[in-house]
Amino acid sequence: xxxxxxxxxxxxxxxxxxxxxxxxxxxxxxxxxxxxxxxxxxxxxxxxxxxxxxxxxxxxxxxxxxxxxxxxxxxxxxxxxxxxxxxxxxxxxxxxxxxxxxxxxxxxxxxxxxxxxxxxxxxxxxxxxxxxxxxxxxxxxxxxxxxxxxxxxxxxxxxxxxxxxxxxxxxxxxxxxxxxxxxxxxxxxxxxxxxxxxxxxxxxxxxxxxxxxxxxxxxxxxxxxxxxxxxxxxxxxxxxxxxxxxxxxxxxxxxxxxxxxxxxxxxxxxxxxxxxxxxxxxxxxxxxxxxxxxxxxxxxxxxxxxxxxxxxxxxxxxxxxxxxxxxxxxxxxxxxxxxxxxxxxxxxxxxxxxxxxxxxxxxxxxxxxxxxxxxxxxxxxxxxxxxxxxxxxxxxxxxxxxxxxxxxxxxxxxxxxxxxxxxxxxxxxxxxxxxxxxxxxxxxxxxxxxxxxxxxxxxxxxxxxxxxxxxxxxxxxxxxxxxxxxxxxxxxxxxxxxxxxxxxxxxxxxxxxxxxxxxxxxxxxxxxxx
Amino acid sequence: xxxxxxxxxxxxxxxxxxxxxxxxxxxxxxxxxxxxxxxxxxxxxxxxxxxxxxxxxxxxxxxxxxxxxxxxxxxxxxxxxxxxxxxxxxxxxxxxxxxxxxxxxxxxxxxxxxxxxxxxxxxxxxxxxxxxxxxxxxxxxxxxxxxxxxxxxxxxxxxxxxxxxxxxxxxxxxxxxxxxxxxxxxxxxxxxxxxxxxxxxxxxxxxxxxxxxxxxxxxxxxxxxxxxxxxxxxxxxxxxxxxxxxxxxxxxxxxxxxxxxxxxxxxxxxxxxxxxxxxxxxxxxxxxxxxxxxxxxxxxxxxxxxxxxxxxxxxxxxxxxxxxxxxxxxxxxxxxxxxxxxxxxxxxxxxxxxxxxxxxxxxxxxxxxxxxxxxxxxxxxxxxxxxxxxxxxxxxxxxxxxxxxxxxxxxxxxxxxxxxxxxxxxxxxxxxxxxxxxxxxxxxxxxxxxxxxxx
Numbered sequence: 001x002x003x004x005x006x007x008x009x010x011x012x013x014x015x016x017x018x019x020x021x022x023x024x025x026x027x028x029x030x031x032x033x034x035x036x037x038x039x040x041x042x043x044x045x046x047x048x049x050x051x052x053x054x055x056x057x058x059x060x061x062x063x064x065x066x067x068x069x070x071x072x073x074x075x076x077x078x079x080x081x082x083x084x085x086x087x088x089x090x091x092x093x094x095x096x097x098x099x100x101x102x103x104x105x106x107x108x109x110x111x112x113x114x115x116x117x118x119x120x121x122x123x124x125x126x127x128x129x130x131x132x133x134x135x136x137x138x139x140x141x142x143x144x145x146x147x148x149x150x151x152x153x154x155x156x157x158x159x160x161x162x163x164x165x166x167x168x169x170x171x172x173x174x175x176x177x178x179x180x181x182x183x184x185x186x187x188x189x190x191x192x193x194x195x196x197x198x199x200x201x202x203x204x205x206x207x208x209x210x211x212x213x214x215x216x217x218x219x220x221x222x223x224x225x226x227x228x229x230x231x232x233x234x235x236x237x238x239x240x241x242x243x244x245x246x247x248x249x250x251x252x253x254x255x256x257x258x259x260x261x262x263x264x265x266x267x268x269x270x271x272x273x274x275x276x277x278x279x280x281x282x283x284x285x286x287x288x289x290x291x292x293x294x295x296x297x298x299x300x301x302x303x304x305x306x307x308x309x310x311x312x313x314x315x316x317x318x319x320x321x322x323x324x325x326x327x328x329x330x331x332x333x334x335x336x337x338x339x340x341x342x343x344x345x346x347x348x349x350x351x352x353x354x355x356x357x358x359x360x361x362x363x364x365x366x367x368x369x370x371x372x373x374x375x376x377x378x379x380x381x382x383x384x385x386x387x388x389x390x391x392x393x394x395x396x397x398x399x400x401x402x403x404x405x406x407x408x409x410x411x412x413x414x415x416x417x418x419x420x421x422x423x424x425x426x427x428x429x430x431x432x433x434x435x436x437x438x439x440x441x442x443x444x445x446x447x448x449x450x451x452x453x454x455x456x457x458x459x460x461x462x463x464x465x466x467x468x469x470x471x472x473x474x475x476x477x478x479x480x481x482x483x484x485x486x487x488x489x490x491x492x493x494x495x496x497x498x499x500x501x502x503x504x505x506x507x508x509x510x511x512x513x514x515x516x517x518x519x520x521x522x523x524x525x526x527x528x529x530x
Numbered sequence: 531x532x533x534x535x536x537x538x539x540x541x542x543x544x545x546x547x548x549x550x551x552x553x554x555x556x557x558x559x560x561x562x563x564x565x566x567x568x569x570x571x572x573x574x575x576x577x578x579x580x581x582x583x584x585x586x587x588x589x590x591x592x593x594x595x596x597x598x599x600x601x602x603x604x605x606x607x608x609x610x611x612x613x614x615x616x617x618x619x620x621x622x623x624x625x626x627x628x629x630x631x632x633x634x635x636x637x638x639x640x641x642x643x644x645x646x647x648x649x650x651x652x653x654x655x656x657x658x659x660x661x662x663x664x665x666x667x668x669x670x671x672x673x674x675x676x677x678x679x680x681x682x683x684x685x686x687x688x689x690x691x692x693x694x695x696x697x698x699x700x701x702x703x704x705x706x707x708x709x710x711x712x713x714x715x716x717x718x719x720x721x722x723x724x725x726x727x728x729x730x731x732x733x734x735x736x737x738x739x740x741x742x743x744x745x746x747x748x749x750x751x752x753x754x755x756x757x758x759x760x761x762x763x764x765x766x767x768x769x770x771x772x773x774x775x776x777x778x779x780x781x782x783x784x785x786x787x788x789x790x791x792x793x794x795x796x797x798x799x800x801x802x803x804x805x806x807x808x809x810x811x812x813x814x815x816x817x818x819x820x821x822x823x824x825x826x827x828x829x830x831x832x833x834x835x836x837x838x839x840x841x842x843x844x845x846x847x848x849x850x851x852x853x854x855x856x857x858x859x860x861x862x863x864x865x866x867x868x869x870x871x872x873x874x875x876x877x878x879x880x881x882x883x884x885x886x887x888x889x890x891x892x893x894x895x896x897x898x899x900x901x902x903x904x905x906x907x908x909x910x911x912x913x914x915x916x917x918x919x920x921x922x923x924x925x926x927x928x929x930x931x932x933x934x935x936x937x938x939x940x941x942x943x944x945x946x947x948x949x950x951x952x953x954x955x956x957x958x959x960x961x962x963x964x965x966x967x968x969x970x971x972x973x974x975x976x977x978x979x980x981x982x983x984x985x
Contacts, residue, residue, distance in 0.1 A: 011623075012619075012620075012623055015620060015623075015624075040600065040602055041576060041600045042600070042620060043597075043598070043599050043613045043616045043617035044597050044599075044616060044619065044620030044621045044624070045597070045620060045624065046596070046597050046598075046625070047598075047600070048580065049576050049577075050577045051577020051578070052575075052577070054577050054580065070545070073636070074636045074666075074668040075546060075549050075552060075553055075667070075671070076552050076556065076578070077553075077577075077581070078549070079549050079551075079552040080552065080581035080582075080585060081581075082548075082921075084584070084941075094533040094534070095533075097534070099531065100532075100534070100547055100548060101546075101547065101548050101549060102547055103545075103546045104545070104546065105546035105549065106636075106668050107668055108668050108669050110668070111636075111640060111668050118544045119544070121543055121544035121545070122545040124544075125540075125542050125543070125544060125545040128540070129534075129540065129545075130534055140636070141574070141635070141636055141637035141640070142637065142639075142640040142668065145606060145637070145640045146640065172574075172577040172578065172601075172637065173575040173601045173602060173605070173606050176602065178577075386604070387602055387603065443625075444624050447742060462584050462587050463580065463583045463593075463594075465587070466587060466591060466593045467593045468742075469738065470736075470738055470739070470741070471741065471742040472738075512739065512740050
C-alpha cells in the first residue's frame, strides 16, 4: 500500500528489513494481517518504549498502595516513577505509600562493593519507620550486573521482620520493552501473594476481580461503581488502587475480568490453571463496548436479577449522558484520529472514537505482542526469540484445596462461542482497510504518518505530545489522560468526548498564523495618483 | 497527605525517601539540547531515555528529543559497542543532526563501556561530529550530568588559539530558557559580544508555527563552542555547577573564567552586570538602572509583609543559593536550605551566605538530603513559604504552607520555563510570587474582621 511504502522509503537496507514487518496497512476491513512484534528496537531510532523496570515497578507494582516498594539502584528510576503515572489510590486508613518514593540511591562505592548490605539496611529503616505488612524490591540495571542477590535479601527480610517481602529482578535491559516487566511482576505476584490469604469464597455474591486496570484518572473507580450498581462484588482491582491485603485473597473470585490483556494475561491464565477461575476479556472504554462487556458478564453468571439490573443500569447510565454525547458526536463526526499507546488502549479507544463518529486511521503499540494485533489464535505460532526466552516462565498447577469451577464446563464451552470468554480477538478485526498500524513506532514514523494522513486529532504520550502539537495537530495523552479522566464506562466516555472536543475546538488554533503573514501592511500610492 | 511521615527524626543511612535530585543523564540530555542541531544520545537501555525525555517534556512542555543505544541483555554481556555504532549510523541517516552528544548511564558505566574507543572506531559522515561524556547515575545528580556534558563538548570541540577573538563566553548554569534569554538581554544591553553555552532558548521554548522542526532555531552553534577556546574570558554563572566546565576549558585552551553565583537577587545580578561591564567597558545603560531601582523600590514597599518570614528553599544547589540570597535581601529568613545533590561546597557556601546576614543560627543547611527529611524539619518547626520544585507540593498540602515554584523540575505549571528568575526582572517576578503566595494564604485563613482590603 502506498503510505506504508512511502514510510519505509527513507530507511537504509538493514533498518528497512527490520521495520517492514512491524508496519501493516490493512488491505481489507477487519481482516487481520501478520505483524512482527515484541522484538528488539533498532538502536538509534527514537522509540517511545520504556524498559522492564518501568513495566514491573512503574505499571504493575507501583499502584499497590499498602506496599513499600523500594527501588534498588541509583536514584533516577525511582524518582521518575514517583507520582507520574496517575494511578490513583485512596487508603481509608491513611496508610498510602504511593505518595512516597523509596530508593537505595546506590552510590559508586555500593556499585563497587555490592549493594546487598545497603538494601538490607534500607528495608530495616523502612520497617522501623512505617511498619508495612509487605515490602517489594525492584532492581534497576546495575543491580543485575553487579550480582546483588535480592531474592536472598527478601528471604532475610521475611524472617527477620516477619513481613512479606518479594524481590523483582526487573533490570531495564531485560526483554525488549516494558512487556518483560509486566511478566516478571505477574510471576512474582502469582508466586508469593495471590492465594496466600485464607478467605473463603463469597458464594452467590458474583465476586469478580478486574485485571489490567490501573485506575489511571480513576477509571477503576468508575468501572467498579457501575459494576457495584448492578450487584457485583468487586473484590480486587489489579492493581489500580489495589493492595497487598486484598490481592492475597483474590483466588476466591468467581470470575476475572481482563482489561489490559497485554500486561496481565499471564495472571489470568495462571489463576485459571491454579484456582479454576475463568476470565472474560472486557472493554469498559466506549459506550457500546461497555454495554457489550456488561451484557457478556451477565450472560456468564446467568442470574435473572443481575441480568435485569444490568439492563436497568445500562439504560440509566446511558440516559444520563445521551444528551451531551449527542452534542459532542455532532461536533466530532467525520473526524479522523491516530492513536499510539502501550499495549491495549489503541484498540480500546477506537471503540470510543467510533461512538463519536471519529475514524481511527493510524494505530500503534509500543510493546504489544502479536496477539494484541491479530488475536489470541496466533499465540501457538509465535516464535520466542532469545530476549523473550530470558524472561522466566513459571508453571503453576491445580491447588486442590482452592480450586473451584463456578459454571459447569458444558455451559462454559457453550458460552465460549457467544462471548469473549478466554478469548481476545485482537485490534486488527476492528480496523478498516487502508488504515496503518505501527508496532514499536518511532519519532520519524510518527512525523511521517501525521504528514501523510493528516488526522484531526492524535492520541499518544508525553514524549510525542508536543511534537504533534507543534505540527498543528490537536493531541491528547492516552497514558495519563492529560490529567483528566476517568474515561471508563458511560460518564468516562462523556469526559473523553468533552476533552477531545476541547482539544480540537480550542480557539487558539485560529491564532497560529500572525496577520502580517497573510495580510500586506504596505500602504502607498501608485505613481501619478492623487 | 504524607500521613505516614513521622515528626520524630531518625538517622537514615540507606533509605532515600522522596528524593530532591535525579540522575546524571537527565542533566546531560538537557545540556545537549542547548546545542544547535544536536541529537542527545543515551548509551543505555531504552527506559533511561524514555524517563529523561518524559521529565524534560513535562517541565518544559516541549518536545525533548534523544535517541538510545537500546541495550539488551546480550549487549550487557558483550558490550554496547555494536549498539552505539549502529545507533550513530541510523541517527545520521534518519534524523540528520550535525552532532551527536552521547552520555552514558549506570548500565554502560557498570559494564565499563569505553565510548572514547567506540567513537574512534565509528564511521562518521564527513562534516558530522560525535562527542561524549561519562554520566554514571550513581555519582552526584542531574546537576553533575549537566556540567559533565558541558565539559564533554568543551573537551572535544573547544580549540586553543594564539589570538583572542574578543568574545565573552557565558555559561548560564542549569536554568530555564527564560533565564537564558534574560542573561542574554543583559549581556546585549552591556554591548557584550558573547557566546552563550549551552543555550536552550529557542529550543526548549520554541514557538508553535504549525510545522514541527526537529532542530529549532536556537542552541549554541558548534563553531561557537570551538571559539570558546579563543574567548577573552568566561563569565560562568553557578558557582557549583560551573567549576568543572571552566576547569576543563582552562586546561585545554588556557581561557580564564569568572565564576559567579547564579544572578538571582539583587547582589548576584549586580555581580553579573559588573563582571560584564568590566569586560566590555560599556556604561551600564539607564534601562538596567531603572529596572534595578524598580525592584528595590518594590522590595522596600513590600518589606513589611515579608520581613522575618521564614522560607524553606530546596532544589539544585546554585538555584537554592541564589533564591536564598534574594530572600535574605528581603529580610526573610531562609530557615531550611536543602539540596539532594551531594556536594559539600553547597553547605559551605550556604553557611557563608547565612553568616553574612547574621542568621546562621536560625537556619539549617543540608546537601545530599531528601524531601522526607525537609518535611520532618517542617513538622518540628514550620515555615511561612516553600520555594522549590513541584515535588514540594505534597508538603505544602500536608502542612498548608504556600508553595512558590522555582527550579527543576516544575511539572505541574505552565509558562514558568519561559519566564526568568534571574536578573532584576527575575527578582521582580520572584518577589511578586513570594508576596502573592504569602498574602493569598493570609487572606484565605484570617478571620473575617481581619480581612484587609488594602495591603
